[in-house]
Amino acid sequence: MWVRKLLAQKSFHLPWLSYRSGGGNPVGSAPFDVRPSVPCPRGQGGATVVIAGLVWLASLAGVIASDGISIELIDHQDLSATAIGFGGQYKVGHWTPVRLRLKTGAAACRGHIVLKTHDSDGQSVEFVQQEEVSLAANEERSVVGYIRFGSLESQLSVGFQTDQDRVTRVYQRVSDLATARRSTDPLVVVLGGELPPVTTPIQAGPTKLSYAAVAAAEMPDRWHGYEAVDTLILLTGQLSAFDGVTQPQWSALDRWVQLGGRLVLSVGRNGAAVFDSQHPLARFNPGQFVGVRQQAETAELESIFASSEQLSAFDMTAIRNPQGVVEVSIARGNEQQAFWVRFARGMGQVDLIAADLGLSPWTSWSGRISLMPRLIDGLSAGRPRKGLDMRVEKLAHVGYRDIVGQLRGAMDQFENVRIFPFGLVAALITLYALLIGPGDFFMLRRWLALRMQWTWLTFPLLAILFCLLAIGLSRYRDQGQVVVNKVEIIDVDTQSGRVRGTTWAQLYSPRQAQYDLSLTPSGRLTTDENAEVLMCWQGLPGDGLGGLGSPSTNRLTGKAYEVSFRSGGQLRGLSVPVASSKSLSVRWSAKVSAGSESQLVADRRHFLRGEIQNPLNVDLVDAVVLYQNSSYMIDGVLRSGQVVSLNQLSHKDLRWKLQQRVVVSNRDVSTQWDPEDVRPGHVPRILELMMFYGAAGGESYVDLTHRYQSYVDLSAALRTGRAILLGRCHESLSDLSDQQKLLSADANAHWTYVRVLFPVEMQQP
Incomplete structure (x- = not known):
């Protein structure tokens, strides 16, 4: 009987052992859970040691006698490659290659690579790799997986998942294996x-x-x-x-x-x-x-x-x-x-x-x-700006120094979700404390002349009253609806016939819930069934709370959610706490039939001539054609397939447009940019500067870097013989779903911008 009690209440410390867990739910290669046990009967301490040894031998034999598959990072002494990132360096918040070595025993096996870490919010996340790996008996192979680390001090778990079980190995500090760099470091x-x-x-x-x-x-x-x-x-x-x-x-x-x-x-x-x-x-x-x-x-x-x-x-x-x-x-x-x-x-x-x-x-x-x-x-050698470092330091209190952080701050505000000020919450707490304390005393003894025993009735009544008030305020706050703020930038290259999409989504959950999210490009834009979609969590480039540059992140308990490469880019089992939001980013690409009748020619002064056509199946508003340092405004709505002659359009200096310059007292003055402005109505302006950051003057104008997701900036395309048709679309061009149920229809707000790249021929002398 005492043996059963001992085995039920004690486990053993095996921190070094790679383990196998059944059913695909690994315990971890960290120590087994050790709980206090009842004192052993006298004379039975030796038996405890014997039992511990038998359990240890059984565990070890289980690993050796199984398929014998092992997984680990490639040896750091291997001169052909490093295990993580590039040259022993990686950047948090970015996709990072992880190089692994697999080795089988006497039996062949097949399965998927699973990499596990924490996101920038401290939630556990598993990255299930796309391709299935098949290994013959006694085979050793190097493979590559991809992961996104959420902090400078990350943990990494590498695993091999078969249909029956999973073999896992844990590395407690990734920074001991490779140099972690900030998300905005070059x-x-x-x-x-x-x-x-x-x-x-x-x-x-x-x-x-x-x-x-x-x-x-x-x-x-x-x-x-x-x-x-x-x-x-x-x-x-x-x-x-x-x-x-x-x-x-x-x-x-x-x-x-x-x-x-x-x-x-x-x-x-x-x-x-x-x-x-x-x-x-x-x-x-x-x-x-x-x-x-x-x-x-x-x-x-x-x-x-x-x-x-x-x-x-x-x-x-x-x-x-x-x-x-x-x-x-x-x-x-x-x-x-x-x-x-x-x-x-x-x-x-x-x-x-x-x-x-x-x-x-x-x-x-x-x-x-x-x-x-x-x-x-x-x-690293950009044009120095006087006083820039001082202005950037002043932004430390907002938690970000990159313009992507400003976009996230603006998206994290929901029109249909009411935010109660801290003063109101503090006042209600104070009122509650006063009512159940001195208020209850004076009401019973002074005003109602009742005995104090009545407090057994008044106290629960007050507690119930305030609980009902809290529930009512909670329902008044968000009406119990899931709300999504979504921003998407669609880029179409007419030469290669390829389209890429970048989507940022801020999901607000009124209750504790789990979501299985997926994103599908609109059929009005592409009919490519092989569109590649990468969905993942979105980090905050900065040192603030929850930022990618924060030296420490509180790791939350709970089941890990899954980033799957196998099923068209999905998030499965994403847990969002009550009255909280989650930041997501999606990148997708596909083939598109964007044949265009546009014929653009630039003269020696780099002014455009010719005709431009909207080659998409969507209408564009606020359309403008950009080339080199000029912009050409198109009035009204640019319909699908409509052709516009640039010869009839007046042009304006592009930097003037992006900096919103005006003439005051015979001097041109640019509208000052406020990097702390995160009002939701400011989102279109933030996106405009993100899309053409370099053309707007870069850091000298914005006072923020643009290094976290700098691929969004197409300023370089304007300098390499490309013209860009920029326009806004009233309808969303991608569908965000939870378990096949569209969330976009419930979206609080969405902003969709389209950029179409056209080749430009130079006028012959």
């Missing part, structure tokens, strides 16, 4: 070699521009694995560095660029091999390959990049008739050769440097101090 990744760091002398003080050098094995095989990368630099001086890169990895790289990524391609002595039609990098050739030449005339480069040091001769790839914009050209005899070409690919940008930046003489030339920051788009 991350520049170099593939194919290494670049020496550059110290840039700017007004605020010297800034070190460093890079994360990675091996080819670290290239993700899914495009969203690059989400944390601000700029990817490919060095082709040593082509052997790309040996072993698979076709899915090349496809993921190209897909990331087309969906808004930034790629820098350095091609010098190996230009013939790189731009051969059979090489995977040939897709990034902006023109016609001519040959590789020795460039000895370097005086122009020394002047452009402000270097007093002479640049030695180098191998240069010659390109004829490049598309896009030639940022820098140098003379070779009587010809001008393109040295730096910037061109658009899809909704992304590619910069071609016709030299090997990873080889001599470039690695030691002092002109790199000017070249590299300009090439990486000024991430």
Whole structure:
């Protein structure tokens, strides 16, 4: 009998043992729960030790005698790749690749990789990977999973889920395995070699521009694995560095660029091999390959990049008739050769440097101090603004320093949800305390002249009265309805026939409930049944409560919800507390038939001429055409298929429009931007600056960064030979559902903006 009591009340501390749990509900590789036990009868302590040993041996035998599958992060001593992120670095709040090693025993098995951590709100979340993994007996294989960490001090659980059970291993501190970086820190990744760091002398003080050098094995095989990368630099001086890169990895790289990524391609002595039609990098050739030449005339480069040091001769790839914009050209005899070409690919940008930046003489030339920051788009060497650091520090109290945080603050207010001020709540609590204390005493003894025994009746009556008041106020607050605020930006590239969607949703739940959420693009926009949808929680880029930069996050108990890649991007079992909201973000892409009859030509002054057509099946209001530094307003509603002649439209300076400048006393004055304004009516203005952040003046005007989800900014497309038709749509172009029930119909508010990218031809002289 005492043995049964002992086994019922005690368990044993096995913190190091990877475990197997049945039914797909793992206990964890943390210690088993140890609870106080009744004292053992005298003389039975030895029996306790024996039983503990038997249980330990049985547990160990269970692991060894099972299928024998094990899962762990790849060894940190493996020089071919790092386990997490890029070059041992990752950014919180972004999709991050995690590299794992699987090993089976005597039996074959099949299942899914499951990665578990906490989101920025402290809720447990599981990321169930898309593809099923099949392993033969005694097989060892490396696989890659994708996860989004919610804090700088995250925990990671890696598991292999079969139909019957799950094998799991827990890593308590991810920061011990890789360097955690803030969500808005710049991350520049170099593939194919290494670049020496550059110290840039700017007004605020010297800034070190460093890079994360990675091996080819670290290239993700899914495009969203690059989400944390601000700029990817490919060095082709040593082509052997790309040996072993698979076709899915090349496809993921190209897909990331087309969906808004930034790629820098350095091609010098190996230009013939790189731009051969059979090489995977040939897709990034902006023109016609001519040959590789020795460039000895370097005086122009020394002047452009402000270097007093002479640049030695180098191998240069010659390109004829490049598309896009030639940022820098140098003379070779009587010809001008393109040295730096910037061109658009899809909704992304590619910069071609016709030299090997990873080889001599470039690695030691002092002109790199000017070249590299300009090439990486000024991430660490932007134009210094006087007083900017002081203004950013003043924003610390609002909890964010990125414009995405301002959007979230505006979306987290619901028109049909009434917020009771703290003063009212405090007054009711004070009134309740006064009534049940001195109020009850004076009412019974002084006013009603009753005995104090009546307090057994008056006290519960007062308690019930205030409970009913609280219930009534709660129902008055939100009418018991689920409310959704939704923002979506739809981008259509008419050249590639691809559409991408970015959706932010703020879901308010009046009661404690679980939701199974999914998002489906509207059939009016695309009929592609293979649309890829990525739904996940949305972080707050900042140091405030619940922010991604917060040093600590309160980890909540409860069952983890699931981010599934297998079923078209869903959140399953998402628990939202009573009278609380949850921030969500969705990225999706698909094919679209956006054939257009638009014919746009730009003259030497970069003014547009020709006709533009709305190629979508939706009408657009407040439509405007943007190109270079000009904007062309279209009056009224732009109907589906309607063609408008730009020759009849007046143009306005784009920065004037974005900064809402007006003329006062013969001086143009811009409307000051308030980064603390989170009124719901301010959402359209916030979105306008997010969509064209660089064209509006960037940080110098907004006083906030735009690095968390910077792919939304298409300012670069305006400078690479693209015109953009921007318009607002009255109807939502995606459906947010909970267990197949549409939530969009109950949405408190939604804002839908559409941007259509058109190619522009330059007028021949």
